[in-house]
Amino acid sequence: MPAMTLYDAVGAALVEEMRHDPRVLVFGEGIATKRHDLVQEFGALRVRNTPLAEGIIAGTAVGAAGTGLRPVIDLLFAPFLCYAMDELVNSAGKLRYISGGQFSFPLVTLAMTGAGWGVGAQHNHNVEAWFVHSPGLKVVMPSNPADAKGLLKAAIRDDNPVMFFLDIGLLYQPGEVAAGEHVAPLGKAAVLREGGDVTLVSYGKTVHHCLQAAETLAAQGIAAEVIDLRSLKPLDEATILASVAKTGRLVVVHEANRLCGIGAEIAALVAEQAFARLKAPVVRLGGPDAPVAASYPLEQAFVPQAEAIAAAAERLCRPQHA
Amino acid sequence: MTPAQHAIDPRHLLEQMLLIRAYEEAIVAGSEAGKVPGTCTSVGQEAAAVGVVNALTADDLILTNHRSAGHLLARGANPGRLLAEVMGRSDGYCGGRSGSLHISAKELGVVLTSTIVGAELSLAPGVALSQTMLGRQGIVVCFFGDGAACEGSFHESLNLAALWNLPILYVCENNHWQAFVHRREAMSREHVSAFAQPYGIPSSTVDGNDVSAVLIAATAAAAQVRASRRPYLLETWTYRTRGHFEPDDQAYVDQAEREAWLARDPIAMCRDRLVAAGSLSEAAAAALAAKVADRIASALAFAEASPYPAPSALTENVYA
Numbered sequence: 001m002p003a004m005t006l007y008d009a010v011g012a013a014l015v016e017e018m019r020h021d022p023r024v025l026v027f028g029e030g031i032a033t034k035r036h037d038l039v040q041e042f043g044a045l046r047v048r049n050t051p052l053a054e055g056i057i058a059g060t061a062v063g064a065a066g067t068g069l070r071p072v073i074d075l076l077f078a079p080f081l082c083y084a085m086d087e088l089v090n091s092a093g094k095l096r097y098i099s100g101g102q103f104s105f106p107l108v109t110l111a112m113t114g115a116g117w118g119v120g121a122q123h124n125h126n127v128e129a130w131f132v133h134s135p136g137l138k139v140v141m142p143s144n145p146a147d148a149k150g151l152l153k154a155a156i157r158d159d160n161p162v163m164f165f166l167d168i169g170l171l172y173q174p175g176e177v178a179a180g181e182h183v184a185p186l187g188k189a190a191v192l193r194e195g196g197d198v199t200l201v202s203y204g205k206t207v208h209h210c211l212q213a214a215e216t217l218a219a220q221g222i223a224a225e226v227i228d229l230r231s232l233k234p235l236d237e238a239t240i241l242a243s244v245a246k247t248g249r250l251v252v253v254h255e256a257n258r259l260c261g262i263g264a265e266i267a268a269l270v271a272e273q274a275f276a277r278l279k280a281p282v283v284r285l286g287g288p289d290a291p292v293a294a295s296y297p298l299e300q301a302f303v304p305q306a307e308a309i310a311a312a313a314e315r316l317c318r319p320q321h322a
Numbered sequence: 323m324t325p326a327q328h329a330i331d332p333r334h335l336l337e338q339m340l341l342i343r344a345y346e347e348a349i350v351a352g353s354e355a356g357k358v359p360g361t362c363t364s365v366g367q368e369a370a371a372v373g374v375v376n377a378l379t380a381d382d383l384i385l386t387n388h389r390s391a392g393h394l395l396a397r398g399a400n401p402g403r404l405l406a407e408v409m410g411r412s413d414g415y416c417g418g419r420s421g422s423l424h425i426s427a428k429e430l431g432v433v434l435t436s437t438i439v440g441a442e443l444s445l446a447p448g449v450a451l452s453q454t455m456l457g458r459q460g461i462v463v464c465f466f467g468d469g470a471a472c473e474g475s476f477h478e479s480l481n482l483a484a485l486w487n488l489p490i491l492y493v494c495e496n497n498h499w500q501a502f503v504h505r506r507e508a509m510s511r512e513h514v515s516a517f518a519q520p521y522g523i524p525s526s527t528v529d530g531n532d533v534s535a536v537l538i539a540a541t542a543a544a545a546q547v548r549a550s551r552r553p554y555l556l557e558t559w560t561y562r563t564r565g566h567f568e569p570d571d572q573a574y575v576d577q578a579e580r581e582a583w584l585a586r587d588p589i590a591m592c593r594d595r596l597v598a599a600g601s602l603s604e605a606a607a608a609a610l611a612a613k614v615a616d617r618i619a620s621a622l623a624f625a626e627a628s629p630y631p632a633p634s635a636l637t638e639n640v641y642a
Contacts, residue, residue, distance in 0.1 A: 023456075025455070045455065046455075048486075050482070051478070051481060051482065051485075053478045053481075053482075055444055055474065055475055055478055056444055056447065056475065056478035056479060056481075056482050058444075059441070059443075059444025059445050059447070059448065059475065059478075059479075060444070060445075060447040060448040060451060060482065061448060062434075062444075062445055062448060063434060063444075063445035063446060063447060063448020063449040063450075063451070063452070064448035064449070064451045064452050065448070066433065066434045066445070066448070066449070067383070067433060067434075067448070067449045067452035067453075068452045068456050069448075069451065069452050069455060069456070071448075086438055086440075086441060086444070087441070087444055087445075090436065090438050090441065091434070091436055091438075091441055091444070091445060095424075095426075095434055095435075095436065096639055096640070096641075096642065097419060097639050097640050098416060098419050098420045098424050099416045099419070099420065099424075099426040099428075099434075099435070100414075100415070100416035100417035100418075100419050100420070100639060101417075101638070101639035102416070102426055102427075102428040102433075103426070103428065103433070103434060104642035105642075106642075135640050136640055136641065138641075159642035160641050160642050
C-alpha cells in the first residue's frame with residue numbers, strides 16, 4: 001500500500017469526490033493556492049480562494065448546500081470557527097429541522113487544531129465538543145491518513161453538514177492508504193488493538209498515545225483494548241459498551257479540555273448503560289481548563305501523554321479494583 | 323410576458339397589500355386574545371414587499387427574514403398554511419416547526435429563511451452560486467432590513483457577490499427601526515444604498531410606500547441583475563408602523579414621525595390613487611376589502627382546525 005500524509009490523503013479524497021460528483025466544489029482560505037492541482041483538474045469555478053472571512057465562507061457554503069451544491073470549505077484553524085458559528089450552528093444545523101425537512105445541507109467544513117506547531121491558543125483549540133452539542137451537525141476527527149481519506153469521502157457523500165477536524169500534529173505523518181475506492185462510514189469506531197483488561201477510548205493524535213500506552217501495559221501483563229472513535233457524532237456507543245462489558249475498565253483520553261468534553265459523555269454513557277459491568281471507576285484524561293500556550297513544553301503538557309495513560313490504566317487494574 | 327406586464331394591474335397589487343394587512347391584523351388580534359403567538363409584523367411595509375415580489379419570475383429564489391408575511395403572501399403563499407405555521411400546526415409550511423419567525427416555502431421559491439438578523443445576507447451568495455453553477459436562469463432576491471445592514475455579514479456578502487459576479491438583487495427594506503432602536507442611533511449613514519457603491523455595486527433608493535414606484539424600480543433592478551449576472555442593491559424607504567414584536571406599546575417611538583408615515587400609508591395611497599384615476603370605484607374597493615376579509619376568516623378557520631404535530635415526531639428531520 002502506498003504511504004501518504006494525512007494532508008495528502010485529504011487531497012486524494014477531494015480529487016476522487018470531485019471526479020465522482022460534479023456538484024462537489026471546494027472553497028476557502030487559500031485552498032486554491034495550496035491545492036493548485038485541484039484548480040488544474042477542476043478549474044477555477046470549482047476550486048476557489050475566498051476572503052479571510054469565515055462567516056461569509058460558511059454562510060455561502062450553507063446557502064449553496066441548501067440549494068443543490070455539495071461544498072467543502074477550508075476555514076484553516078478551528079478557533080476561527082468562532083466567526084462562523086451562526087452559519088454553522090443556526091443555519092446549517094437548524095434550517096432543515098425548522099423548515100420541516102424542506103432542505104438538506106451536504107456540506108463539509110475542514111478545520112485544523114491540536115498541538116504540534118506551537119501556534120498558540122488562537123490557532124489551536126480543540127472545540128469539537130461544541131459541535132457535538134449542536135443538533136443537525138456531524139463531527140469527525142481522524143487519527144491516520146487512511147481514515148482521513150475514507151471518512152472525508154463519506155462526509156462529502158453525506159447529506160448532512162459534517163465538521164471535519166484535522167489534527168495538526170498528524171498532518172504530515174505518513175501512513176498507509178489503500179489505493180482505490182474506500183469509504184469509511186461515519187459513526188463507526190475502529191478497534192485498533194484488542195485486549196481484555198482495560199479499554200482505552202480516544203480520537204485524533206491521542207489514539208497514538210493510547211497505542212503506545214498499550215505497549216507499556218502489555219509489558220506489565222495488562223491487555224489494553226484501544227478504540228479510535230473516528231466520529232464523535234454519530235458516536236459509536238455499541239462498540240464502546242461492548243468493550244467495557246468485556247474489560248470492566250475504561251480510560252477516555254482526548255486533547256480537548258476535559259470539562260464537558262466527549263469523555264464526559266462517554267463516562268455518562270457507560271455509567272448509565274454498563275454500570276454493573278464496571279470493576280473500577282471511569283477515568284478521563286484531557287486537557288486542562290486553560291488556553292493552549294505556544295511554548296513547546298507547555299503545549300506538550302496540555303496533551304495527555306502515553307505515560308499518563310499507562311499509569312491511569314495500570315491503577316485501574318490493581319487488585320483493590322478487582 | 324414579463325413579470326412586470328403580468329402584474330401591471332395595480333388592483334392586483336392593492337389586493338395583495340390588503341391581504342397582507344388583513345393577515346397581520348388577524349395575527350395581532352389573535353395574539354391579543356391569547357390564541358396566536360406574538361410575531362414581528364410588517365404593517366406599513368406592504369408596498370415594499372408587493373412591488374418587489376411582483377417584479378420577479380417563478381424561477382427566482384427569495385431569501386427573507388423574520389418580517390416575511392409580505393414576501394410570502396405576494397409570492398402566492400396560502401394564508402391558511404401560513405397561519406397554521408404561526409400557530410404551530412401540522413398544516414403549516416414547515417409543519418409547525420418554524421412558527422412565524424423563519425417560514426420557508428420551497429415550493430414558492432422562498433428558501434432558507436432565517437430569523438438571525440444578517441443570516442439572509444450570509445446565505446445569499448451560496449444560493450446565487452447554486453443558480454450560477456447549476457445553470458439555472460433565476461436570480462436571487464435577498465430581503466433584509468437596515469438593522470441587518472449594520473451586521474458584518476452585509477458587508478462580507480456584498481464584497482463576495484461583487485467579487486464572484488453573483489446574480490443577487492439585494493433589497494433593503496429600510497423601515498427605520500432596528501428592533502427597539504431607531505436607525506439614526508445605530509447606523510452611520512441614513513441610506514443603506516450608500517453602502518453598496520464602495521463595493522462597485524449599483525444601487526438606488528425608491529419610495530417604499532408607493533407600490534407602483536417600487537414595482538418599476540424593482541423590475542429595472544431585476545432586469546439589470548439578469549442581464550449583468552451581477553448584484554444590485556435596491557433600498558425601499560419605508561416605515562414599520564407597529565412595534566418590533568407583538569405586543570409592543572411603542573412608547574419609545576417619536577409619535578410625530580410615526581404620524582407622518584401613517585399619513586403615507588401604502589394601501590391608502592394606492593387605493594386613493596386608483597379611485598382618483600377612475601380605475602377603481604368606491605364600491606369595488608369595498609368589495610376587494612370584503613373578499614380579502616373572507617379569505618383571512620377562512621384561513622383562520624383552517625389553521626385553528628389543523629392538528630398540532632404529535633410529540634412523537636419531536637426529533638424528525640434533525641438529520642437528512
